[in-house]
Amino acid sequence: MTDTDRIRTDDAPSTDNPYSQGVRAGDTLYVSGYGPVDPETGDAVEGDIEAQTDRVLDNIAAVVDEAGGDGLADVVKVTVYLTDLDDYERVNEAYGERFDEIPPARVCVEVSRLPEDVRVELDAVAYLG
Template identity: 75%
Template sequence: MSDTHPIETDDAPSGDNPYSQGVRTDGTLYVSGYGPVDPKTDEPVDGDIRSQTEQVLENVAAVVAAAGGDGLTDVVKVTVYLTDLETYDRVNEAYGECFEDDPPARVCVEVSRLPGDVRVEMDAIASLD
């Protein structure tokens, strides 16, 4: 049986919803979906889709670091949720800068709506071995 541990950090938004920011089981970390929410204010950041994408990835990196990882370098899979695929290229620019070397596997889907009416959300899987 696997050894499962919830991950919690003040460096990523937590909100008041009943979920863990991440769950580590053995050497794998499952990071919950994050929108462009500033963990200090629990409010979405202002700005264009690029700056919002950067905030999302900062949130994911914070959870990975809290689990003992090296931030985004440990991420092996990302799912990107966009409310408008017209923003795909700008999201991809910011995403590509964060994953310059050995980018993880990825899925990107357009959705009709995201919590908080944000325009981008991502979840991730990281390998912490």
């Protein structure tokens, strides 16, 4: 059995819900889904979908950093959840600006609703080897 560590940082949102911000299993880090929530206020950020996508990516990067990684550079897989696929291209633009020339594998799905009625949520897998 692989050793696992729960990852916790004040630089990403946390709740009283029963899940970890991230779980490291060997060299693999599984980052929980995040919406565009400011970790200092606990509130969803105002602004357009691009600003919200940036906040989500900041949250994911903070968990990767806390686990000993190099932020988004170590992310190898992302799932994007959108409440409206009409936001797809705009999310793609904001997302693309944050990743190097070799972006992670990705899935994007439209969902009927997200917690706090946010428009976008992402989860991620990072390789910390």
